[in-house]
Amino acid sequence: GAVVSQHPSWVICKSGTSVKIECRSLDFQATTMFWYRQFPKQSLMLMATSNEGSKATYEQGVEKDKFLINHASLTLSTLTVTSAHPEDSSFYICSADGTSWQEPYEQYFGPGTRLTVT
Amino acid sequence: DQQVKQNSPSLSVQEGRISILNCDYTNSMFDYFLWYKKYPAEGPTFLISISSIKDKNEDGRFTVFLNKSAKHLSLHIVPSQPGDSAVYFCAASGDAGGTSYGKLTFGQGTILTVHP
Numbered sequence: 001g002a003v004v005s006q007h008p009s010w011v012i013c014k015s016g017t018s019v020k021i022e023c024r025s026l027d028f029q030a031t032t033m034f035w036y037r038q039f040p041k042q043s044l045m046l047m048a049t050s051n052e053g054s055k056a057t058y059e060q061g062v063e064k065d066k067f068l069i070n071h072a073s074l075t076l077s078t079l080t081v082t083s084a085h086p087e088d089s090s091f092y093i094c095s096a097d098g099t100s101w102q103e104p105y106e107q108y109f110g111p112g113t114r115l116t117v118t
Numbered sequence: 119d120q121q122v123k124q125n126s127p128s129l130s131v132q133e134g135r136i137s138i139l140n141c142d143y144t145n146s147m148f149d150y151f152l153w154y155k156k157y158p159a160e161g162p163t164f165l166i167s168i169s170s171i172k173d174k175n176e177d178g179r180f181t182v183f184l185n186k187s188a189k190h191l192s193l194h195i196v197p198s199q200p201g202d203s204a205v206y207f208c209a210a211s212g213d214a215g216g217t218s219y220g221k222l223t224f225g226q227g228t229i230l231t232v233h234p
Binding site for chain 1 (some may be wrong): 152154162225226
């Protein structure tokens with residue numbers, strides 16, 4: 001149980017185009033999903049918190065107009081990188097809130113999406 | 119400002135020996151700590167966690183120790199196995215009543231290599 005999928009797993013796009021990444025909780029409902037970004041050999045940096053049915057909360061320094069987040073249902077959140085540039089190339093990982101009485105802060109992570117902007 | 123730090127970028131141990139991974143934090147509001155294991159090009163998978171009201175939590179070969187006064191936690195793996203080779207991240211979360219509830223702050227990760 002507690003499986004999170006991401007699609008696509010790898011995408012190459014041209015500079016100036018937009019890319020949408022999907023994050024799905026397959027066997028549970030998640031009112032909250034998180035989007036992270038990881039540069040090579042660095043930590044996972046939280047970009048935004050996505051809440052079903054409401055606007056996402058962005059971390060300081062993350063451009064909300066560039067990284068559009070939509071959490072339309074309890075099992076799907078999407079991240080759209082708009083007008084992508086080479087510096088947006090990174091590994092994007094989503095997680096779904098698996099809060100339970102057993103593990104109150106546990107998050108279930110997707111496999112990640114490698115974005116390369118040429 | 120790196121609130122969660124893993125100062126050792128890598129660790130190499132022999133199979134069967136103990137692996138000790140360390141993590142320090144600066145934010146005294148953190149009250150829940152987790153360890154994740156990650157393989158390249160994959161998302162992290164949860165290993166073990168500890169609440170700030172405890173100083174030790176054990177799950178099979180994995181034990182996490184928390185020293186609140188020193189703002190330090192460690193993950194012990196005994197005995198280490200080659201399959202444990204991966205990147206290990208510690209993460210911290212804030213109090214339930216605050217705005218940081220549910221958010222995880224990750225350390226930089228430590229690459230563990232277990233040699234047969």
